[in-house]
Amino acid sequence: MERIGYDYATFVEDLKTLADRMEADFDAIVAVARGGMTMAHMLGEYWDIREVFVINSVGYEGTEKLASPTVFNVPQLAGFRRVLVVDDIADSGETLDAVTKVLQKSFPDTAFATATLFYKPEKSIVEPDYWLKRADAWIDFFWSDDLKRVIGH
16 A cells, blocks of 8 residues: 655644645634544644543554444533534545544534545545645554654554
């Protein structure tokens, strides 16, 4: 499988582009851990949204896809009107689909929108409401590799 490195400078430029394409009237942001955490933090700062939460979903073990994603650590979102759910990539789309279904079931009065930096249209079972780049390879995100590289891990 082809692998492509994704560095911090490119991420910042891409996230700014994606943010400027979205309506910024969200009450809260939910990061799908771990891939969406850096995005959620920076979007919260950019839009001055302090209500940034994390939901956990495990869909991969390394580069191996699991049979189905597990969703846990659901944040308390009662009372929020419009929430943005962010993840780094919609690969199979199963993680984003599972997370969104859990959130919608738990908080039926809240409107959820989804955003990813990357999207694989041939593989993903869902299309994020907002996405920036089509992915045709495995993406090695800087947040997964940079610290390991620095400490020689």
